Amino acid sequence: MTAFLIKRFANAAFVMLAVALLAFTIFRFFGDPVEMMVNEQATQEDRAQLRERLGLNDGFVTQYTRFVTKAAQGDFGISYRNQQDVMVLIGERFPATFELVLVATILSLVIGIPLGVITAVYRESRMANALQLGSIVGVSLPSFVVGIMLILAFSVSLGWLPAFGRGQTVDIGWWSTGLLTPSGRAALVLPALSLSTFQITLVMRLVRAEMLETLRTDYVKFARARGVPARRVHWVHALRNCLMPVITLTGMQIGNLIAFALVTETVFQWPGMGLLFIQAVTFVDIPVMAAYLMLVSFIFVALNTIVDVTYAWVDPRLRDDTATAGGANG
Amino acid sequence: MADISQMTQETDPAKPTLRARLEAMQESDLWYSFRSHPSAIFAACLLALVALTAILAPVISPQDPYDLAALELWNAEIPPIWEEGGQWPYLLGTDTQGRDILSAILYGSRISLVIGFASVIVALAVGLSLGLIAGYFGGWVDNVIMRMGDVLLSMPFILIAILISAMATAALPTGLKDVLAAPILIFAIAVPSWVQYARTVRASAMVERKKEYVQAARLIRVKAWRIMLHHILPNCLTPIMVAATLNFGLAILSEATLSFLGVGMPPDQPSLGTLIRIGNQYLFSGLWWIVVFPAVQLCLIVLSVNMIGDWLRDALNPKLR
Numbered sequence: 001m002t003a004f005l006i007k008r009f010a011n012a013a014f015v016m017l018a019v020a021l022l023a024f025t026i027f028r029f030f031g032d033p034v035e036m037m038v039n040e041q042a043t044q045e046d047r048a049q050l051r052e053r054l055g056l057n058d059g060f061v062t063q064y065t066r067f068v069t070k071a072a073q074g075d076f077g078i079s080y081r082n083q084q085d086v087m088v089l090i091g092e093r094f095p096a097t098f099e100l101v102l103v104a105t106i107l108s109l110v111i112g113i114p115l116g117v118i119t120a121v122y123r124e125s126r127m128a129n130a131l132q133l134g135s136i137v138g139v140s141l142p143s144f145v146v147g148i149m150l151i152l153a154f155s156v157s158l159g160w161l162p163a164f165g166r167g168q169t170v171d172i173g174w175w176s177t178g179l180l181t182p183s184g185r186a187a188l189v190l191p192a193l194s195l196s197t198f199q200i201t202l203v204m205r206l207v208r209a210e211m212l213e214t215l216r217t218d219y220v221k222f223a224r225a226r227g228v229p230a231r232r233v234h235w236v237h238a239l240r241n242c243l244m245p246v247i248t249l250t251g252m253q254i255g256n257l258i259a260f261a262l263v264t265e266t267v268f269q270w271p272g273m274g275l276l277f278i279q280a281v282t283f284v285d286i287p288v289m290a291a292y293l294m295l296v297s298f299i300f301v302a303l304n305t306i307v308d309v310t311y312a313w314v315d316p317r318l319r320d321d322t323a324t325a326g327g328a329n330g
Numbered sequence: 331m332a333d334i335s336q337m338t339q340e341t342d343p344a345k346p347t348l349r350a351r352l353e354a355m356q357e358s359d360l361w362y363s364f365r366s367h368p369s370a371i372f373a374a375c376l377l378a379l380v381a382l383t384a385i386l387a388p389v390i391s392p393q394d395p396y397d398l399a400a401l402e403l404w405n406a407e408i409p410p411i412w413e414e415g416g417q418w419p420y421l422l423g424t425d426t427q428g429r430d431i432l433s434a435i436l437y438g439s440r441i442s443l444v445i446g447f448a449s450v451i452v453a454l455a456v457g458l459s460l461g462l463i464a465g466y467f468g469g470w471v472d473n474v475i476m477r478m479g480d481v482l483l484s485m486p487f488i489l490i491a492i493l494i495s496a497m498a499t500a501a502l503p504t505g506l507k508d509v510l511a512a513p514i515l516i517f518a519i520a521v522p523s524w525v526q527y528a529r530t531v532r533a534s535a536m537v538e539r540k541k542e543y544v545q546a547a548r549l550i551r552v553k554a555w556r557i558m559l560h561h562i563l564p565n566c567l568t569p570i571m572v573a574a575t576l577n578f579g580l581a582i583l584s585e586a587t588l589s590f591l592g593v594g595m596p597p598d599q600p601s602l603g604t605l606i607r608i609g610n611q612y613l614f615s616g617l618w619w620i621v622v623f624p625a626v627q628l629c630l631i632v633l634s635v636n637m638i639g640d641w642l643r644d645a646l647n648p649k650l651r
């Protein structure tokens with residue numbers, strides 16, 4: 001197990017170093033950092049001084065090492081666009097994205113699991129077929145289209161829910177939450193729904209496939225024979241055995257949801273990290289882009305590592321080298 | 331060497347005529363499965379219709395949406411024809427500059443389909459060759475290629491595509507930006523998607539290269555690329571085909587997403603995503619048709635591709651037979 005752990009963590013560290021190299025390359029070679037930072041009246045001497053102070057005259061390896069060391073401490077420099085510390089900017093925006101992703105995840109489980117069970121249990125019924133078709137539609141709808149349609153329906157036509165912003169927020173320490181005010185909760189409904197559409201169908205399809213397998217097993221037949229009510233067999237005995245893959249999927253999808261939140265945030269002008277990133281892209285504000293890239297990749301890699309380690313802990317066969325290193329399951 | 335290639339020529343069955351091929355196709359399991367799945371037939375017809383109208387866009391569309399001279403401001407903001415105030419020939423209405431929405435959709439679908447298709451082809455070419463090389467040769471070559479893939483897979487797909495597209499656009503001079511917008515997008519979508527193909531084909535190559543027929547072929551000095559292309563590659567075409575179909579849908583989605591975010595096709599050569607981005611600005615002014623119709627078209631395309639991909643996955647899965 002120790003060898004496996006070391007290997008897995010070394011792998012994660014390597015990936016993060018490679019991502020850092022990418023972020024550093026973008027930072028260093030797309031546009032001159034000095035030109036971005038000084039104002040137009042700066043003399044040649046000022047520029048040379050700044051260049052020296054930023055250490056841009058050092059060798060590539062020295063600069064890269066410094067970039068990684070600073071990044072590990074959460075220091076990504078100053079935003080070109082509004083001259084603020086990048087980490088402070090991202091810290092301000094993080095709660096908005098976190099709450100959006102959290103609510104979307106909960107929605108996907110609360111809606112996706114029952115739908116999956118229903119389509120598996122009443123497999124031949126018309127409703128199950130309709131839901132199955134609906135799930136293909138669900139994965140085919142681009143999330144920004146879902147967002148726009150929701151705005152058209154519930155904001156423009158019906159006027160029930162706000163179409164942009166976060167509503168009123170309450171500060172708890174440095175964390176600003178929209179969950180405690182009515183307007184904050186109302187503003188969260190449409191973005192969370194549009195972000196979770198894809199995830200709902202994913203959960204539903206997975207639960208359906210797992211349930212179909214489980215319903216064929218002996219213990220389910222036995223429970224039925226013993227006279228356990230059908231509802232209890234389906235929703236307690238069978239469902240419980242399907243939840244492990246769902247939890248794994250949910251965990252691994254959180255990284256993707258954070259990344260996809262940038263699309264939802266653009267549609268709803270939701271003041272999260274994603275919107276910050278898209279604005280940084282428009283203004284070529286490279287420190288912000290680099291920080292966002294590193295942060296999202298870190299969350300992604302961390303989740304994957306946790307899932308792998310948990311699996312190896314539960315199932316010792318996976319600690320075997322050949323099973324994990326090759327990516328044999330493609 | 332010459333002998334061998336002649337021998338393989340002779341052992342091949344005679345080249346079938348087109349007619350024989352068609353007949354063989356009609357008897358195949360795949361065709362049978364296709365005919366017995368109404369959803370697959372529906373999706374294929376839909377996709378064919380979309381592709382056909384996109385190809386014929388210059389002939390059938392009522393207006394050339396790129397020809398600024400053809401746009402008349404007094405034709406602006408006309409609603410669809412069944413609404414009050416609708417006008418012939420603007421079936422789906424016009425935008426704020428008097429551009430016919432239907433024509434813009436037909437031309438936009440063209441761009442979306444071409445970019446989606448091209449990025450799948452590029453990703454296939456790169457992924458299959460790298461995967462074959464990695465699996466066949468193994469060693470450090472394998473290590474370098476697959477590590478590269480690991481890094482790409484450790485970042486979200488959409489984020490890589492946005493970064494590449496944004497960086498490439500930032501690095502180019504203004505004049506070249508619009509000209510190269512489509513190739514940049516194709517590249518940006520292909521980069522994160524080749525890994526999947528490479529992994530599939532690599533796994534297969536690692537198994538096959540140990541088999542006796544490959545050893546035999548190596549003994550008689552068949553060239554490495556020939557073994558890879560003619561003997562190993564055909565073994566894994568089935569999963570590749572399914573993945574490529576589903577990725578075609580994903581590529582069109584990604585292109586639309588990038589264009590919607592403003593890092594894709596520019597407004598003067600709009601894809602469906604760009605059209606939705608433009609229409610999104612008029613969401614609150616009652617001009618719903620500018621955004622709804624391009625969005626519907628985009629959904630129909632992706633839906634039909636996904637339905638075909640789903641059917642293909644089940645039809646080609648030997649476990650489900």
